Amino acid sequence: MVPGPDLAPGSAGSLGPALGEARSLIESCGLRFEPGFDDLVTVYEQERLVACGARAGYVLKMLAIAPSHQGSDTLGELVTRLVQSGLAAGQDTLFVFTPPQNAPSFQALNFRLLVTQGQAALLEYGPGLPAYLAAHAAQITPGRNGAVVINGNPFTLGHLHLVEQAAARVDRLFLFVVREDRSVFPFAVRYRLAREATAHLANVTLLDTSRYAVSAGTFPSYFLKRLDALSAAQMQIDLCLFAEALAPPFHLATRFVGEEPLCPTTAAYNQMMAQVLGEHGIGLVVVPRIESGGLPISATRVRAAFRTGDFDTLAELVPPATLAFLRSEAARPIQTQLEEV
Amino acid sequence: MRIRSKASAGTMQSSDLMVVVEPSDTLRIDVDSTVKKQYEHLIRAQIGATLEQLQVSAGHIQISDRGALDYAIAARVETAIRRAAKE
Numbered sequence: 001m002v003p004g005p006d007l008a009p010g011s012a013g014s015l016g017p018a019l020g021e022a023r024s025l026i027e028s029c030g031l032r033f034e035p036g037f038d039d040l041v042t043v044y045e046q047e048r049l050v051a052c053g054a055r056a057g058y059v060l061k062m063l064a065i066a067p068s069h070q071g072s073d074t075l076g077e078l079v080t081r082l083v084q085s086g087l088a089a090g091q092d093t094l095f096v097f098t099p100p101q102n103a104p105s106f107q108a109l110n111f112r113l114l115v116t117q118g119q120a121a122l123l124e125y126g127p128g129l130p131a132y133l134a135a136h137a138a139q140i141t142p143g144r145n146g147a148v149v150i151n152g153n154p155f156t157l158g159h160l161h162l163v164e165q166a167a168a169r170v171d172r173l174f175l176f177v178v179r180e181d182r183s184v185f186p187f188a189v190r191y192r193l194a195r196e197a198t199a200h201l202a203n204v205t206l207l208d209t210s211r212y213a214v215s216a217g218t219f220p221s222y223f224l225k226r227l228d229a230l231s232a233a234q235m236q237i238d239l240c241l242f243a244e245a246l247a248p249p250f251h252l253a254t255r256f257v258g259e260e261p262l263c264p265t266t267a268a269y270n271q272m273m274a275q276v277l278g279e280h281g282i283g284l285v286v287v288p289r290i291e292s293g294g295l296p297i298s299a300t301r302v303r304a305a306f307r308t309g310d311f312d313t314l315a316e317l318v319p320p321a322t323l324a325f326l327r328s329e330a331a332r333p334i335q336t337q338l339e340e341v
Numbered sequence: 342m343r344i345r346s347k348a349s350a351g352t353m354q355s356s357d358l359m360v361v362v363e364p365s366d367t368l369r370i371d372v373d374s375t376v377k378k379q380y381e382h383l384i385r386a387q388i389g390a391t392l393e394q395l396q397v398s399a400g401h402i403q404i405s406d407r408g409a410l411d412y413a414i415a416a417r418v419e420t421a422i423r424r425a426a427k428e
Contacts, residue, residue: 076354076407083359087349092361109353110373110405127371127403 018042022052022064029064037061038089041081043074051078055085058211060096079109083125093126095211097237115240122237124211132210133249139205143171146254147246149213150175151299153183154322155193158258158297161290166256167201169285174250179208180215184303184334189325196321213242231265235272243280254283261289262298292316306331307338344400348424351417358406358414360421365401368392374406387414395422 022040023033037054044050051074053063060082065074086094096106103113103121111123112130146166150159167173175198177191185193191208198204209215246252255277260267274284289296297317305313306326315323325331344364351359358374372384384406391414392402402418409417 073355076352076357080352080354080359083353084349087347087361108375109407110375125405 018049021049025049025052025066026062026064028066031062031064033062039082039085041078041085043077043081045069050074053078053082055082055089055091055094058086058091058094060094063096063098075105076109079106079125086126093124093128093131093211095122095124097122115237115244117236117240118233120233120237122241129212129245132212136207139207140250141172142251144253145172145174145251146170146256147174147176147242147250147252148256149178149209149242150194151178151183151214152185152190152194153299154185154190154302154318154325155197156297156299156302156318156322157292157316158289158299159194160197160319161297162256162258162287163198163201163204165287166254166285167204169256170254171203173201173204173256174252175204175206176209176213177206178214179210184337189330193319193322193325197319212246214238232268232272235269236276239273239276240280243277243282247280247282252282254285256285256287259286259288259296261296262300303338306335309335342395342397342422342426344397344422344425345427346425348421350420350424353405353407355407356409356413358404358409358417360405360417361403362421362425363401363403364425365399368397368399368402370402370404372404372406374404374408376406376408383411384414387411388418391415391418392422395419397422400425 019040022042026033037056039055040052041055042049042052049066050069051065054061063075063078065078083094086092096111097120098106099119100116100121103116103123106123107113109125111125112128114122114124114129146169148163148166150162152159163173163175175194177187177194179187181187183190187208191206195206198206242255255273257270257273260270270286277284289298291297293313293316295301302314302317302322305317311323311327314326318326344362347361347363349359349361351357353359370385370388372381372388374381374384384404388402388404392398400422406414
């Protein structure tokens with residue numbers, strides 16, 4: 001086959017009026033059309049739509065190819081446009097979920113298989129995981145290490161307690177802060193508050209999760225706080241990815257989580273975690289929550305107190321760094337945002 | 342020629358390759374290929390020859406190849422670099 005023309009960057013076209021046509025093709029392939037994407041790209045042949053696919057951030061979705069064109073190199077053409085769309089938007093690495101039987105078609109396009117779990121395979125294209133691990137290679141130390149993954153929205157005394165308990169039981173504790181910016185406190189703030197609150201712990205190393213734990217790519221429904229079969233499958237993918245992609249290079253023998261009496265999504269996630277990690281020979285330690293005023297300390301409580309400006313309560317729920325931030329001018333927009341929810 | 346900005350060229354279709362180049366202080370070449378096991382050394386040699394010809398000594402060159410022939414590699418790499426070298 002002769003390679004197609006090289007499209008100038010940015011020419012991976014979005015489309016307006018053809019949206020209905022794309023939707024029909026997507027649905028005829030048995031996929032659900034989901035609004036909420038950044039770009040929709042199309043491949044036409046003799047004025048007929050033969051393939052389309054969407055990109056939401058770094059996640060490719062709704063890839064559909066007309067039956068007449070399946071098995072040809074139409075996927076290559078479609079993915080070319082999606083990759084160009086990603087590059088134009090600054091997304092070097094792209095994720096795609098697909099049934100496991102379709103994984104080889106993507107691997108033939110130099111996608112890297114990250115994990116296969118049940119009915120879904122997760123693959124990535126671009127620098128991805130090897131680049132992430134290479135960037136952190138200097139921070140990896142041998143031994144029996146542990147991991148804590150937090151969103152830290154924002155960092156509380158509960159998080160601090162969890163980190164202290166965990167750090168005391170391992171050689172090195174990697175504190176992964178969720179990179180995804182879908183919470184009211186932006187990543188830069190969540191990361192900085194976690195770093196300042198744990199600076200006194202010599203064997204704690206802070207990392208961002210990049211796309212590899214609790215992200216839109218691995219676990220979008222965490223941010224939706226909703227439980228169904230789909231989110232259960234996503235939790236499994238997220239946990240398998242942690243166990244297979246992150247645990248071996250970081251020498252992670254144990255993951256620590258806070259006991260979860262309040263949030264059903266997190267509680268179900270913790271329960272599944274014990275099972276999946278156990279299957280991979282990784283221990284799970286559930287650390288009881290500490291309480292304040294007879295109730296467990298949680299970021300949800302902190303946000304509620306912050307919304308009403310109850311700084312007396314906040315002082316009992318968060319470490320000094322977080323309290324200082326909440327009192328600062330920089331936190332005003334976040335407070336306003338919470339009031340609007 | 343100097344890589345001043347990020348640029349790309351090529352496609353992910355069979356017998357073609359996609360090239361992404363970015364500015365960097367050092368020269369780094371990453372090759373992904375469906376025929377990496379057999380031909381990585383030849384792909385790298387072709388990229389090296391093209392970079393030398395264009396007098397490029399620094400940059401991050403990422404290649405995603407699907408079995409492209411030498412002339413396709415040379416053309417795609419050159420195109421990406423010329424795009425990246427524009428003022």
